[in-house]
Amino acid sequence: MTLDFSTLLPYLDEILEGLVTTVWLTVATTFVGIALAIVVAYVRDGAPGIASSLLGAYVEVTRNTPFIVQLFFLFFGLPALGVPISATVAALLAMVLNLGAYTAEILRAGIDSTARGQHEAARALGLSRLQSFRHVVLVPAFSRVYPSLISQCIIVMLGSAVVSQISVFDLTYAANFIQSRNFRGFEVYLVVTLIYLLLAVGLRLGFEFVGRRLFAFRQGGSS
């Protein structure tokens, strides 16, 4: 067998379209998923109650079932319940819910390790629980768990390959599509593998860049 990458050239548009879908799904999921995780972590950090229990159930169900089943449940299950949902929306929703649950747990570890004195100082200054969470607890908590957070976002980006199973035109869908036309499996999947690798590296670098700005206080300091 000889390698011939020129066989991919007619399919550049498909690869590009798949890449764009994968990237925007990942970026949107990262932002919305982390926002969701912050809300979940805040509620679960508070007094036990119905909201806290419901969110706890959401986190446990999500973390203990396969992503592809969650995706199928949303895409095939919701219409059966009379809620029409497009493949793209189902994909985005599944990814956001997935990242939200894992990140909420990661973030909770960071919140739990907040020094008692920080809470006391905030209380002595008159901050409410929400104010204290927002201004005192959140940023240091994120900084403590940031490496795990980056890994989790990369896992979700790579896991997004699964959305090709409900015919969302992502990078993996593009690869399957091209391979079924030109039968050049090796070339197609090699290229797509490299693209995923670059995306993962790029995502990590982006996170680290943001982290250096956001957590500037950790540089050259002992605390």
Place this chain on the structure above:
Amino acid sequence: MALVVVNDLHKSFGDLEVLKGIDLEIEAGEVVSIIGRSGSGKSTFLRCLNQLEHHDWGTIHLADQRLDGGAMSPGELSQNVGMVFQSFNLFPHKTVIENVMLAPVVVKQTPRAEARQVAEQMLDKVGMLEKIDAYPGQLSGGQQQRVAIARALAMQPKVLLCDEVTSALDPELVGEVLHVLESLAAEGMTLILVTHEMKFARDVSHRVVFMHHGHIHEAGDPQTLFTQPKTSELSQFIASIL
């Protein structure tokens, strides 16, 4: 009428009764040092005064207003009683000026420009104006504690509580913090300090309160108290620390 009036304060942690009925009146502008062995209840007493601990029985009034039992919101409390901690507890992700401005802006809803002005004033008072943009991790313990004092003062409280504020400091840094407290006292700030700095208690405070087993065992002006203790517990305590 005294500024702070504490009546029959009781506090237990489970079966352990830590405060067994504290009565104390403190005048505006008075500097009161609370001394005693660890476990005597002095820190718990201080923490009841700004409701970081909720006592089981008794009342606390500040300027004729009930302070305890939910009578004041946390926001109101922080504008009446400020607190400085042994371990500074500055917010590590905020610069010096942000630490000082946070509560005025968020709790008091002071406009940022005005809050910044007040913060600069307070930082000037503690000699930390030139470190305004530093993060706490870049400061020495003494500098951090001085910022913590400025942060408490920025809420313009009527009373400042100091809970062993020099205990976590290297010996050579204790002086700069005590110096700040001394100048606050000279300005007429009402200070209530739990302290192990006996020299400071003797030289700066107007009154020294000796706590023992959850009671105020002996109290009086520092000269008399340190030189002519009335009770054997106090003379033993003084002997053990000098």
